[in-house]
Amino acid sequence: MQLIEAALAFAITMLALSLVVSSFVEIIHRIFSMREEGLKHVLRQMFDQVLAKYVIPAITRAVEADATIAAAARNDRIRELVADTRTAFVERMSANRAPMGVTPKATPTDPAAQVAANPKRVFGLWSGRDLAAMTPAEFMERLGSIDVGQAIADADRAATNAAQQAGTTAADAVNVVLKDVTQKFEAFGKEASVYFEGRARLLSVVVAMALAFLAHVDAVDLFRTYLRDPNARAKVIEQSEAVTAQHRAAAEAAKVLKAIDPDATLTSDEVKKQIEGLKSDWKEAIAKANLTVKQYADLGVPIGWNDERIERAKMYELVWTCKDPNKKEGEGFASIWKDCGKNQWRREIWGQVPTSPGVWFYLFLGGLLVGLGAPFWYNAVTGLTNIRNTARGTTSADAQTRAAVAAAGAGTTQPVTPVDAFRVSSAAQR
Known part of the structure; x- marks a missing residue:
């Protein structure tokens, strides 16, 4: 029981520190608009690898039919138009169509010529202008409203007719191009998510390393303290419900987070407000980190630098x-x-x-463990709590978690398919 409680107290401490790390990582994501840039990267790759083959033939025919363009300049003109189409496609597909308090950017229903050059300012601070995520159904609905989507619709009709003339069954012949585009966007999204999740974990580890060195998060010393000090162990375990509730609130807030880049139409006052908002968030994150360190230090946990630890580290x-x-x-x-x-x-x-190799190793280990992230330590706290309660003969089920799962599964309906979303949006443009 002593070992289980020590492990539980250690996991609670790691969860509290990982929540602090999450605050700093979120601010970094917002400052550099990393989620928005991630979606735009997926859209660029989608255009280059999937949609371009449907768009380039139409552009080529238009250029060759234009007698005012010299034959020697046609290839350059084609490349220029394809590049402009790609830029307009990405900007309109990723634009928020209903931002609050700001002038909207060019959206899928706007012509490509309306896309203006909007250079990034003040680190691309967010104001609700771009999307950070998009489902396949949302992608196809937007694609059906755009000029690129009309080229896809024409290709889909031609492919359907060709398949029907070749004797393909009706079910296999309908919307073959649209289904191909949909599944490729979904595959691109999944593959990009793996990359972005890895990058986010690396960023979390880097921030956690910095926190471990700044706050003296010695993983070995922490666990030893919890193992030999029942008073500190009990006080930390008392924080379990508050820390896990904080994690649930942060996870819920992340689901509705919308962070967007501004463009050149922002006024100086709006830019100043955004900068002040980020400064406030950064100060709040620092205060939260200091408060967490002080709170656990007051409980007898060996976190934070003091004269003895500074001397032992040979600073x-x-x-x-x-x-x-x-x-x-x-x-x-x-x-x-x-x-x-x-x-x-x-x-x-x-x-x-510090210059002591042992201190470096223990702080490095502490940073790695904190960098595992809040979801990992939340699951560890939940699992260890259940084990501890079972060993004591008390109920180990998390009623709140069970109720949330049941509510999430109740009343679930099958959403509209991405192909249906495209067809409705495309038909409305005619």
């Missing part, structure tokens, strides 16, 4: 300033990295790193 001072002790706070600073001894000034340390 090497990287950056410091020299302060005149006779002047008020905020005054009397000399240049950084200078020797303070000759002036008898006090050295203010701004940056230092």
Whole structure:
């Protein structure tokens, strides 16, 4: 029982720290619009590898029929038009058609010429203009409203007629191109998700490493403390419900998160508001990290740097300033990295790193474990709680989880197929 409770307390601590890491990772995603860029990357690949073969023949015929274009310049003109079509396709397909408080960008129902060059500003801060995710049905509905979609519809009709003339069964002959486009978009999305999830995990590990070194998250020392100190172990286990509830709230909020890039039509006031919002979120994340470290340190958990741990780590001072002790706070600073001894000034340390190999290893291990992520540690906490309750002879089932699963499964209906969404949207354009 002692080992199980120590493991549970350790998992709760890792979950709390991983939630702090998630806050910083989310801010980084928002600053660099990583989700929006991920969707645009999928759309670009979809155009290049799937849709271009249906669009290029029509562009080629139009250029060759234009007598004003010299024969030597036709290939360059074709490449230029294909590139413009690709850009317009990506911008219109990824545009939010109903953003609040901002002027919408060109959408699928707008002509390609309406897509303007919108250079990124202030790190591409979000304002609701682009989508971060898209289902196959949503993709096909939008595709049916766009000029590229009309070329797909023409190709689909030609393929259907050819299949019927060849004697293919009616079920196999209908919408062969549309079905092919749908399943390829779904496959592209799944493959891209694997890549983006891996990138997000790597980013989480990097942030977790930084947190482990800044907050002294020594994984071995943590587990030893929980194993030998029943008081600290019990106090941390008492935090279980609060920490798991925080994870559930964060997971629920992530489902409805919409973060979008601005374009050049943003006013300076809007840009300032977005920057101030990100600054506020960043300060809140830092305060949350400091609060978590202080909270667990007050419970007797060996988190955070103190004089003993600094001495054991054999810190090497990287950056410091020299302060005149006779002047008020905020005054009397000399240049950084200078020797303070000759002036008898006090050295203010701004940056230092441990030089002890053992400390490096344990902090590195702590960062790796925190970087496993909140979902992993939430499952670990739930599983260890159930094991602990079973060993005690109490109920181990999570009633709230069971109720949520039952509610999610109740009343589920089959959604409209992506092909149906395309056909309705395409027919409405005629």
